[in-house]
Amino acid sequence: MSSILIKDALIVTMNPNRDIFRGNILVEDDTIKAIEKDIQRIVQIFDLNTSKVIESRGQIVIPGxxxxxxxxxxxxxxxxxxxxxxxxxxxxxxxxxxxxxxxxxxxxxxxxxxxxxxxxxxxxxxxxxxxxxxxxxxxxxxxxxxxxxxxxxxxxxxxxxxxxxxxxxxxxxxxxxxxxxxxxxxxxxxxxxxxxxxxxxxxxxxxxxxxxxxxxxxxxxxxxxxxxxxxxxxxxxxxxxxxxxxxxxxxxxxxxxxxxxxxxxxxxxxxxxxxxxxxxxxxxxxxxxxxxxxxxxxxxxxxxxxxxxxxxxxxxxxxxxxxxxxxxxxxxxxxxxxxxxxxxxxxxxxxxxxxxxxxxGLEKEIGSLEVGKKADLTMIDLNKIHCSPSDNVDIYSQLVYQARSSDVTLTMVNGRVVYEKGNLTTIDEDDTIKQANIATKRVNSRIGLS
Missing domain, CATH: 3.20.20.140 (Metal-dependent hydrolases)
Known part of the structure; x- marks a missing residue:
């Protein structure tokens, strides 16, 4: 069993109450196992020695x-x-x-x-x-x-x-x-x-x-x-x-x-x-x-x-x-x-x-951060000049009107980190760009485009 702990994040849950709070998310395999404001509540229940720990340092975690x-x-x-x-x-x-x-x-x-x-x-x-x-x-x-x-x-x-x-x-x-x-x-x-x-x-x-x-x-x-x-x-x-x-x-x-x-x-x-x-x-x-x-x-x-x-x-x-x-x-x-x-x-x-x-048709599995749902989530760093000042600013306004894709620091699908700190982890980005450019020339030549 693989475990990942995301510590000290501002969590935009999109749960039925639309709760937003600073807390911690524990992922086991492909599932969200715990969401707690107090890290000690997770420590008491789960063995964190086997977990990968991601220090969010106050970044925002949203449903993917x-x-x-x-x-x-x-x-x-x-x-x-x-x-x-x-x-x-x-x-x-x-x-x-x-x-x-x-x-x-x-x-x-x-x-x-x-x-x-x-x-x-x-x-x-x-x-x-x-x-x-x-x-x-x-x-x-x-x-x-x-x-x-x-x-x-x-x-x-x-x-x-x-x-x-x-x-x-x-x-x-x-x-x-x-x-x-x-x-x-x-x-x-x-x-x-x-x-x-x-x-x-x-x-x-x-x-x-x-x-x-x-x-x-x-x-x-x-x-x-x-x-x-x-x-x-x-x-x-x-x-x-x-x-x-x-x-x-x-x-x-x-x-x-x-x-x-x-x-x-x-x-x-x-x-x-x-x-x-x-x-x-x-x-x-x-x-x-x-x-x-x-x-x-x-x-x-x-x-x-x-x-x-x-x-x-x-x-x-x-x-x-x-x-x-x-x-x-x-x-x-x-x-x-x-x-x-x-x-x-x-x-x-x-x-x-x-x-x-x-x-x-997957609203019972994804779309919000809730215990028991699939661990599909995204971490965003809004501690940037284009998102400041942030005091007394509605979080949804920040996400919709101010945030940019360059602010994403981590993407997780099914409990698997697929992007983290500027690097794709499941795709060879350099090779994909190279092969895509080669393929484009090949496809274009078939229809007479240079």
Missing amino acids: FIQSHVHLCQTLFRGQADDLELLDWLKKRIWPLEGAHDHDSLYYSALLGIGELFRNGTTAIIDMGTVNYTESNFQAIITSGIRAISGKCMMDSSDIVPDSLIESTGESLQKSVDLLEKWHGSDNGRLHYAFAPRFAISCSEELLIQVRDLAQKYNVKIHTHASENTTEITLIQQERKMRNIVYYDHLGITGKNLIMAHCIWLDDKEMEILRQRGVRVVHCPVSNLKLGSGIARIPEMLSKNIHVSLGSDGAPCNNNLDMFTEMRIAALIQKPLYGPTAMSAKQTFELATLGGAKTM
């Missing part, structure tokens, strides 16, 4: 961030698809690049993304892979130690999807089921599978119906995009004769196991469907701004008790995977529309922690 929508397969394409709207971004750059991936390029793309996520305190993700080589994605997840829901992207129907990514309906379904049966629950449940039809534009109705039935059969999530862009809405209305959310509801796909990224362009009927069905909405504010897609009506969703969490989306439409940036922008962009009290710092921080846990 949970990014509810990312594309690890796209990290390799950062900076190569800027200043484009969604469909041009996909058709001209992202889809050709995804279609040019190989086993190794996808592996290092995923590893590069995970390394960045660890450095900014993210401990869990909901990831959408690309169509091919999904096992490379999964291998990077297992090797690195991140907690994830991930799945093979599914696309079987569209004139705009390149041949390198289009599949037959049967092939897409069979490959997805094969991956699910091999990888779902891997590494003691740290990796879960989700069916990932990209969006309605690129998926046949037959595929979507089969995904609905298979997700119910295997009791797994469905992860997709919806209502991100006005052109997308127009195309769906022309092809399927319904608005996006109405169409998914018509097919019987909407429910608590459905994770929908974006949901910007909704009418009131669609908003009500999300509320009634318990659909999990993922807000990606930086991506939505960069692609010019729009601003989702998040305060209205929250007022209707629609469940919302946060994600960075892919590196080429962001261009980073930093939850501190997502929280700050998520809070700020709503204030000109709904007033300065909209999206408070505390509410925004909840979306990045407990909100993500609920979206993953």
Whole structure:
């Protein structure tokens, strides 16, 4: 049994009482075994001679961030698809690049993304892979130690999807089921599978119906995009004769196991469907701004008790995977529309922690620091000039409006330290950067990019 003691930290628990206090956290194996204000209470119960001791010296410990929508397969394409709207971004750059991936390029793309996520305190993700080589994605997840829901992207129907990514309906379904049966629950449940039809534009109705039935059969999530862009809405209305959310509801796909990224362009009927069905909405504010897609009506969703969490989306439409940036922008962009009290710092921080846990269906295991939950946590040093003075400052305001990813000093997933004091511990950072640069040149050459 391995033990880690974090001493003298300011603990932001996110427990039901939202307790914040200076104290100590004892981790045994993958679980939080004790949280105590008085170190002697831990000393009396546990043998600390076998523990690794981390002296926090008053740093802040929070639940690890949970990014509810990312594309690890796209990290390799950062900076190569800027200043484009969604469909041009996909058709001209992202889809050709995804279609040019190989086993190794996808592996290092995923590893590069995970390394960045660890450095900014993210401990869990909901990831959408690309169509091919999904096992490379999964291998990077297992090797690195991140907690994830991930799945093979599914696309079987569209004139705009390149041949390198289009599949037959049967092939897409069979490959997805094969991956699910091999990888779902891997590494003691740290990796879960989700069916990932990209969006309605690129998926046949037959595929979507089969995904609905298979997700119910295997009791797994469905992860997709919806209502991100006005052109997308127009195309769906022309092809399927319904608005996006109405169409998914018509097919019987909407429910608590459905994770929908974006949901910007909704009418009131669609908003009500999300509320009634318990659909999990993922807000990606930086991506939505960069692609010019729009601003989702998040305060209205929250007022209707629609469940919302946060994600960075892919590196080429962001261009980073930093939850501190997502929280700050998520809070700020709503204030000109709904007033300065909209999206408070505390509410925004909840979306990045407990909100993500609920979206993953893991709220009983992660998202807060409580005895018996998994030891997924992040340590942050706010004793910096950009966070001073700190007296009488609300801690959530500090975390959302002032903190930066460079302030993260430790990230732990499942009781395993994956980042500490500037160094990744499960990823060879220098080699990953080197291999990613080599892979980028190789992938680009396949589609005629220098």
